[in-house]
Amino acid sequence: MEIRTKVINSHDKTPSHSDEFIKGLWRENPVFVQVLGMCPTLAVTNSAINALAMGLATFFVIVMSNTLVSLLRHAIPQQVRIASYILIIATFVTLVDYLLQAMSLTLHQALGAFVPLIVVNCVILGRAEAFASKNSAARSFLDGAGMGLGFTLGLLCLGMVRELLGSGSLFGFMLLPDNFEKWTIMLLPGGGFFTLGLWLLVINYFNRRKVQS
């Protein structure tokens, strides 16, 4: 991932600001292309609403940490950067935790122990290390927003499929008729792997076709 960023940066010296944002959505999507942050991807996507909430919480943390890391990039010596990044990320995760509790306790309970785990989501540390520490605050903000949104989309893709097949509903609304035999496995950890594998298959198939043509 670090190599990829460097290659892009050296090819054309200044990618446009919109490109910094858009690359996270598809070309460098954290879930489907970089395949980073698999713990929340597999653990909380058993319903669409959980996936969305987790995605948005991660979005907030990655945007904020990217911006702050970038603003402080000249003040943070190379030797203590990892400790600093982790401290910054952990701070924003704590803030998300409080803000979620203040907004809705029910939502906070649904995400349960997964919110603190955002601290070790490697997408966030990855962007701090590979991008924010080398680029301006504006670019880092856009990069964070793109990656955060791409991550949210990735989680939603998994969450919607798993909820539809596993519970017959989407965002809590029953869609499939009662006589539909629910695929319980889709709600269990195994279903997460199956769904992720299928999405990767579909996405790689289309990417390969695009390269060939």
Add this chain to the structure above:
Amino acid sequence: MNSTSLAPPSSWTLFRALVSIGVICSLLIVSVFQLTASTIKKNETKLLDQAIAAIFPNADTKIGYKQLENGQLKKLEQEAISEQQVFAIFNQKQQLLGYVIKAQGMGYQDTIQLLFGYSPQNETINGITILSSRETPGLGDRIGKDSKFLANFKQLTVKLTPDKIRLLHKIESAKPSTEKSPWQIDSISGATISSRAVTNIISINAAEWIPLLAKHVETINVGN
């Protein structure tokens, strides 16, 4: 970054950088904590009041009690919430309606926290609310949604022995396809572990609290 890679920074620079970031982060955390603390507290009380109102629709005031090690009850401050406690629920005329017991225990994945109501007049458990659980969505989390399962706890007989020191029957999960007694609970098929966990939590806590409450009913009735 280029300057640092040429000459290694002094220990003081490294120390200063880490401490400054620590200070910035602490300020952020503390201020957001201060800003949200009252709202979070309010949300918690609201959730609790809603849960109590669902069990005792006529509830007006509540007094919290905690069990001490010597088997005595200790009255709690108005807003204090502890992990395991009981609320005595009064109506507008200050008559004791019953109790709401806060209990927790291990579920399939993590601790399940719940409230259950006990009405001494009817000698029944008259409703439960799951406060928090992390059971599998679509399977275990039906303990909080499945109306047929929850209906088990609307009028669940819990009679005390004549000397009021223990329950006459243990609350237990019914075995499938057997005659069901009024103190037995049907599990949800597909969520057997989670629904049995709920039954167990209620069984253990009912056996512990209900005789104790019967013993202290006079002090509770005058609001002490």
